[in-house]
Amino acid sequence: MKMKKEKYSKAVIKYLSKLGIFLSAFSLSLGIIYFFFPANSILYDLFGLVLIVSWVLNAALVYFTDIYLNKDFHMGKRINRLSYYYLALFIASILLMAFGVIFSAFIISGPLLILSNIMIISGFLISILYGFHFCIVIFTNIDNRGAWNYE
Amino acid sequence: MNKAKSVKYVKHFLRILCYITLFVGILFTIILLFPIRNSLTMALSYFISQITGFLLFLYLPTTLLLLKLTHKKRKKNWNRISILAIGLLLTFINGLPLMSVPVSIQTAEEEFNVAYGSEWRAQIPQSAENYFLPTQFNFYNYFLGFPHKECNVDTDILYYDDDGIRLYFDVYYPKGNVADLPGNGSIIIKIHGGSWQYGDKSLGDVLVLNKYLAAQGYIVFDIQYGLLDSGGPSFIPTPDYVKGNFTLHDMVYQIGNFTKLLEITYASIYNANLNSVFIMGLSAGGHLTGVIGLGYNDPYFAGNFSNALNIKGIIPIYPPDVALSFLLPGDPISNPLAFEKFTPSNLADSNDPPAIIFQGLRDDLVSLDNAIRIKNALINNNVNSLLLTFPFAAHASDLIVGNSYSQVWVYYLERFLYLEQ
Numbered sequence: 001m002k003m004k005k006e007k008y009s010k011a012v013i014k015y016l017s018k019l020g021i022f023l024s025a026f027s028l029s030l031g032i033i034y035f036f037f038p039a040n041s042i043l044y045d046l047f048g049l050v051l052i053v054s055w056v057l058n059a060a061l062v063y064f065t066d067i068y069l070n071k072d073f074h075m076g077k078r079i080n081r082l083s084y085y086y087l088a089l090f091i092a093s094i095l096l097m098a099f100g101v102i103f104s105a106f107i108i109s110g111p112l113l114i115l116s117n118i119m120i121i122s123g124f125l126i127s128i129l130y131g132f133h134f135c136i137v138i139f140t141n142i143d144n145r146g147a148w149n150y151e
Numbered sequence: 152m153n154k155a156k157s158v159k160y161v162k163h164f165l166r167i168l169c170y171i172t173l174f175v176g177i178l179f180t181i182i183l184l185f186p187i188r189n190s191l192t193m194a195l196s197y198f199i200s201q202i203t204g205f206l207l208f209l210y211l212p213t214t215l216l217l218l219k220l221t222h223k224k225r226k227k228n229w230n231r232i233s234i235l236a237i238g239l240l241l242t243f244i245n246g247l248p249l250m251s252v253p254v255s256i257q258t259a260e261e262e263f264n265v266a267y268g269s270e271w272r273a274q275i276p277q278s279a280e281n282y283f284l285p286t287q288f289n290f291y292n293y294f295l296g297f298p299h300k301e302c303n304v305d306t307d308i309l310y311y312d313d314d315g316i317r318l319y320f321d322v323y324y325p326k327g328n329v330a331d332l333p334g335n336g337s338i339i340i341k342i343h344g345g346s347w348q349y350g351d352k353s354l355g356d357v358l359v360l361n362k363y364l365a366a367q368g369y370i371v372f373d374i375q376y377g378l379l380d381s382g383g384p385s386f387i388p389t390p391d392y393v394k395g396n397f398t399l400h401d402m403v404y405q406i407g408n409f410t411k412l413l414e415i416t417y418a419s420i421y422n423a424n425l426n427s428v429f430i431m432g433l434s435a436g437g438h439l440t441g442v443i444g445l446g447y448n449d450p451y452f453a454g455n456f457s458n459a460l461n462i463k464g465i466i467p468i469y470p471p472d473v474a475l476s477f478l479l480p481g482d483p484i485s486n487p488l489a490f491e492k493f494t495p496s497n498l499a500d501s502n503d504p505p506a507i508i509f510q511g512l513r514d515d516l517v518s519l520d521n522a523i524r525i526k527n528a529l530i531n532n533n534v535n536s537l538l539l540t541f542p543f544a545a546h547a548s549d550l551i552v553g554n555s556y557s558q559v560w561v562y563y564l565e566r567f568l569y570l571e572q
Contacts, residue, residue: 031295038298040285048290055208062215080219087216088165091209098205101296102198105551108304108358120296 020135023054096123207245214238297553300366323365332368337427344434407455437470441495499528505535511544
């Protein structure tokens with residue numbers, strides 16, 4: 001029973017992190033293309049959806065890792081610290097994007113419009129790049145027995 | 152201070168910050184769901200309903216962060232369970248405006264099917280569709296902002312200098328040849344909102360949409376008009392040089408003056424098509440849009456406007472359908488004709504242009520029945536009138552063009568403009 005639970009929990013985290021890596025990479029690639037070539041395209045509709053799914057998925061990953069991390073072990077501690085950084089940076093990136101979007105709605109042109117675009121782009125990049133990094137760290141340490149406590 | 156102690160302080164600080172965020176989240180969510188008659192909460196409601204997508208992605212990580220910062224106990228974990236429940240509830244409720252997008256789309260589709268027939272999309276050629284939004288809603292425009300389209304903008308052109316005020320307009324026009332674009336040089340006169348007392352062109356008049364429409368070949372004139380100087384403070388930026396002791400008569404006279412200058416001067420300067428004119432306005436501007444667009448052919452306003460304009464459509468956005476007593480001399484008993492003629496629905500007749508109306512269903516300032524009255528008045532005269540309603544949308548919910556209401560609105564607005572020009 002215990003073995004079965006361990007296997008199941010490990011599989012969930014592994015699957016989430018693998019999917020997180022893929023979706024973050026996909027969002028990042030399409031996001032960069034979008035910023036350089038903004039257009040009305042169904043492809044970008046898919047990008048927007050993937051972006052949302054990757055954010056939700058990373059949040060789920062933070063939740064599950066927090067349950068199963070062995071925080072007494074140095075790798076567990078490191079991943080735990082990373083999850084704190086991820087959450088803090090994600091909140092900061094959402095705020096950057098929100099204010100960027102609000103400012104850009106009320107600015108006709110000039111340096112302030114450029115600044116609002118920089119806020120949006122940096123918010124997007126922070127959320128995706130750090131999410132990508134977080135998923136990779138989880139995935140590469142999934143078999144590190146000391147880092148996890150599945151009981 | 153040793154490292155362990157400083158980590159403890161940082162965690163304590165973060166915990167307080169998370170609790171504050173969730174507390175503010177609860178307040179914002181109450182404002183999103185329930186009408187509260189207070190100027191601050193009403194002002195907040197304008198913005199909250201437009202950014203709930205961001206807010207839900209703020210509450211979700213805050214909840215997770217707070218859970219991580221809250222110690223697990225061996226038995227009772229009510230504290231953690233409460234945090235999780237509140238956080239998830241806030242996340243879910245703030246997701247409702249996004250989830251209601253299909254409802255708005257369904258309403259709009261039904262309105263278009265009634266007005267133009269179920270095959271209405273076939274009336275729009277692919278060459279025009281290429282310039283339009285391909286879908287009613289997408290997440291990238293929501294989270295990464297609606298892109299500013301390239302167009303020419305001339306700002307602060309003086310058109311009225313009398314009665315102790317100066318009135319200016321901005322004009323947005325395409326960079327390319329208008330004949331190649333779906334707008335084909337049609338004119339859009341935009342009238343800003345602000346309770347007839349506040350507000351301004353540009354900043355308060357959805358300039359991203361002005362640029363978007365200009366890039367499609369429309370010539371957008373974003374105009375000022377004289378505002379009633381009530382002396383009261385407002386959070387809406389308002390220039391002093393447009394304020395005076397003005398009534399609705401004066402406002403319509405000043406805008407009428409603009410239409411005459413449009414005919415004589417500005418149409419030729421900007422290569423604008425007087426034979427295809429749309430009037431668009433928000434809130435108080437929506438009311439004036441109704442009065443001007445439906446009163447254009449009414450004998451009461453004879454001589455007020457240029458006769459050279461062919462008004463093809465009106466776009467009242469959350470429009471009040473009422474003549475308020477502080478804006479007219481006398482009252483409805485002593486001055487009944489004025490009160491009648493400054494109520495848009497009273498002006499509807501069979502020669503009026505069609506209308507497309509934007510209305511938020513959580514608008515506490517201008518309720519749905521105003522838009523319904525205008526719609527029904529036109530329908531009763533066999534004039535097309537499309538009412539697009541948006542669940543959870545408060546007053547002024549179209550200001551951020553990428554939001555869940557505005558994207559749907561722009562999708563149908565650009566098609567309405569094309570079909571009616």
